[in-house]
Amino acid sequence: MATVSTPAPPKTALRTSGIGSMKVRRMVSDVITYILLVLGALVVLIPLLWMISTSLKTESELFLLPLRLFPEVPQWHNYIDVWRIQPFTQFFMNTIFITVLAMGGEILTCALVAYGFARFRFPGRDILFIIMLGTMMLPGIITLIPTFLIWRGFERIDTFTPLTVGALFAWGPAYIFLLRQFFLTIPHEMEEAATIDGANTLQTFFYVMLPLVKPALLAIAVLSFTGNWNNFQAPLIYINTLQKYPVILALYAFSESLSKEAPKWHYMMAMTVIMSLPIIALYFAAQRYFIEGLTVGAVKG
Amino acid sequence: MDFYARTLIDYAVVALGMAIAMFVVFQVLVRLGMKREAATGYALILPWLLGFIIWTAYPILASLYYSFTNYNVFQPPKWVGLDNYIKWLTNDRSFWPSLRLTLLYGLISLPIGLALSLGVAMLLARNVRGVGVWRTLYYLPAVIPAVATILLWRWLLGSEGLVNQILSPVYNLIGMDKPSWFVDERYALPGLIIMSLWGVFGANTVILLAGLKNIPTHLYEAVELDGGGAWAKFRHITLPMVSPTLFYTLVLGMIAAVKTFEPGIFIKLNSLTTGTFLQVLVYGNAFAGGNSRMGYASALGWIMLVIIMVLTLLVFRSSALWVYYEGERK
Structure with a gap:
């Protein structure tokens, strides 16, 4: 670009210096790119490293100056201590119980509903679909209080029921939308062939259609798993008994006990690591599906 | 551990109820002379439709109603008009x-x-x-x-x-x-x-x-x-x-x-x-x-x-x- 405006020097000189300056230009901008990317990576990583390093410190090391990234002796037993202070095994079982039930219900019913919207013509379908998309905008807080009162009416406060059974009603308009987009891409011949072979709608759905949208199902599974694992508001409102706490409430209760006099941040960070680890492991194992679930709405919609 | 069992029972009952409801909706609509395709469509979206009515539409209306009342959960809601919006x-x-x-x-x-x-x-x-x-x-x-x-x-x-x-x-x-x-x-x-x-x-x-x-x-x-x-x-x-x-x-x-x-x-x-x-x-x-x-x-x-x-x-x-x-x- 710069060469366009410069007056023409001798021919050979133009070629070499032109390509040379382009190369230099390209190199400089590449170097700047990588420097910026590394700086950004540091901003992302240092807090995370600090979380891990804090979790391995002794209490007296917490505020020791100058601050050190690596503790003198890594206190791995902090993790065992944390497990002993509170019944963490129980908390984990609770979280897993809630997550699995909610995720299972969500995936199955959302897939059924998406299939209905994608493949069957019935009066009012398009209006219903738009209404469904509209509910995405709704702040959950509007429905929170009446929903709480419904569960209270059924005497289900301080049980896992409000956290799981709602999933059977196709929670998550975004999931329905995503699955519908995938169902739409499947040629009709697939179902016609199944029908000719004598399969009914449900058999076609389970044996033909679901396997074909497996990537979308996995993307939703990942989203739903993290969503339920990280859900804080619902357990905060519905669960009162310590024994029924999911991990996230245990973290909250411990964070409330932190104070200037008892700054047990090494334990707090150890708990935070424990809670984040399953999600991070899942992320590294199924990264593709995280990205798919995240970007499908933006690019296709 | 019985609290797990309790929720599992709730979960199974609702799941079964949902399956039956989908089946019944399909049968009734077909008996009423609706095309099989349309009836299947309604049956399939039933979980969302019920969810929308129970967990979205009703709560929205209910919360609108509550917003005009004084309600502390233990006594029935008392109508106070626009008080919540103005006075509070x-x-x-x-x-x-x-x-x-x-x-x-x-x-x-x-x-x-x-x-x-x-x-x-x-x-x-x-x-x-x-x-x-x-x-x-x-x-x-x-x-x-x-x-x-x-x-x-x-x-x-x-x-x-x-x-x-x-x-x-x-x-x-x-x-x-x-x-x-x-x-x-x-x-x-x-x-x-x-x-x-x-x-x-x-x-x-x-x-x-x-x-x-x-x-x-x-x-x-x-x-x-x-x-x-x-x-x-x-x-x-x-x-x-x-x-x-x-x-x-x-x-x-x-x-x-x-x-x-x-x-x-x-x-x-x-x-x-x-x-x-x-x-x-x-x-x-x-x-x-x-x-x-x-x-x-x-x-x-x-x-x-x-x-x-x-x-x-x-x-x-x-x-x-x-x-x-x-x-x-x-």
Whole structure:
């Protein structure tokens, strides 16, 4: 670009210096790119490293100056201590119980509903679909209080029921939308062939259609798993008994006990690591599906 | 352990009931002479339809009703007209600071966050080596549970925390005391914004990167042929082409900002001075503390709904000015 405006020097000189300056230009901008990317990576990583390093410190090391990234002796037993202070095994079982039930219900019913919207013509379908998309905008807080009162009416406060059974009603308009987009891409011949072979709608759905949208199902599974694992508001409102706490409430209760006099941040960070680890492991194992679930709405919609 | 069994029974009963309901709906509609295809469609969307009626439509109407009543759960709701909207709003000294905090939080963190995300996405779109690795790394904070992020930043931004230690030469230079971020009224909002930027910019980066990758390269070549530089490429190609994706992230980010909840619970903000997040105010009135004010909390919820609707409408209206859709003809 710069060469366009410069007056023409001798021919050979133009070629070499032109390509040379382009190369230099390209190199400089590449170097700047990588420097910026590394700086950004540091901003992302240092807090995370600090979380891990804090979790391995002794209490007296917490505020020791100058601050050190690596503790003198890594206190791995902090993790065992944390497990002993509170019944963490129980908390984990609770979280897993809630997550699995909610995720299972969500995936199955959302897939059924998406299939209905994608493949069957019935009066009012398009209006219903738009209404469904509209509910995405709704702040959950509007429905929170009446929903709480419904569960209270059924005497289900301080049980896992409000956290799981709602999933059977196709929670998550975004999931329905995503699955519908995938169902739409499947040629009709697939179902016609199944029908000719004598399969009914449900058999076609389970044996033909679901396997074909497996990537979308996995993307939703990942989203739903993290969503339920990280859900804080619902357990905060519905669960009162310590024994029924999911991990996230245990973290909250411990964070409330932190104070200037008892700054047990090494334990707090150890708990935070424990809670984040399953999600991070899942992320590294199924990264593709995280990205798919995240970007499908933006690019296709 | 019997509490697991109890929920399992509830779960099985509802699942079975749902299956039966779907079957019955199908049979009844077919008997009534509806085409099998349409009947199957209704049966399949039944879980959502029932869910919509029970968990969305009814609660919306109910909360509208509660917002005109005095309701403490233990006695039946008492009709008080517009009292909740007028009397409580004018008397509740934590409402206006909280409205201000919630709106400022969104107004400041959203544009900065989107600009940062777009910047990083553009760097990654330059065919750098190992895009996958960078993307994995930048997205990491968005994967970590929000609650973990908040606890981590409460620690990092403590008055003796890492951030203050790193910045202490800067503080000395400009003769400033170490701020105690979430305690001091002046620094609470910046602290919250820093935390949210770290937490979400990776997710937006991934979304925007996908948008950038969709831009055909011949458009850039055309600008080069016309003698346009980097700025021209950004202004006339990148920005318009990525504007639908920016719009999508903006709308989602805006709704998420108004709904912010966890930071206000984990970080004790003074609701009279700093304000707290509106959602926390609703929670506090409805569930925390001895006397629950479901009526007032519902009114606050409705105010939040109106705020979200107005903001969404504004953004959608403005989109005609700055969002470019390729398929669209003018």
